[in-house]
Amino acid sequence: MSRVYLLVEGQTEEAFVNELLIPHYARMGHYLTPIIVSTRTGHRGGVVSYAKVKPQIARLCRQDAGAHVTTLFDLYALPSDFPGKGSPAYPASASGQRKAEFLEAELARDIVQPNFIPHLQVHEFEALLFTQIEAFEPWTDNDRVLEPLRTVCSNTPPEDINDSPHTAPSKRILAAMPGYQKTFHGPLIACDIGLDAMRAACPHFDRWLNVIEGLGQGSS
Helix, strand or coil: CEEEEEEECCHHHHHHHHHHHHHHHHCCCEEEEEEECEEECCEECCCCCHHHHHHHHHHHHHHCCCCEEEEEEECCCCCCCCCCCCCCCCCCCCCHHHHHHHHHHHHHHHHCCCCEECCEECCCHHHHHHHCHHHHHHHCCCHHHHHHHHHHHHHCCHHHCCCCCCCCHHHHHHHHCCCCCHHHHHHHHHHHHCHHHHHHHCHHHHHHHHHHHHCCCCCC
């Protein structure tokens, strides 16, 4: 068995972990606990500053050395002080997966805790929902509004959908469905799609879950 604390970006990710990941991994002996990152006293959610996030990661790693700590932060719109973001070696023109891998390595180097597993979602949580646009259909009275989403999915893998302020996955969804509510619809649509389909379409996400599944192997 293993215990994993997930420091998540907000309520959407917390609900996703609670509703989809926790039941799935409990059956495998992995016990996950989501914790929303704190931004300031009395406020939670949003990675607005790495300086505020780093102590929370380090504290979680140290308070339970027998557990693992991982992150579920969006690659999209990370703060400028995030490790590696301002490095000349940052592969700004590379794929989202390559950028995430670079920043994850820099984050691990900065945290320096043996039980820490860095993870960035490429490019944001909503990319997972592009695995199956059909899952949006129950939430709209007119399926034709989903055509722009179907079009991008026809030639772009979910994790390759870009991250500009106008064309990031969540921005595309909102343009097609102005009534989309991230914290409500997001986790429900993800549950309808299911982990197997999302993992098949999103290799970076799949790799992260493979790491979690490998924890505790060989221990009693």
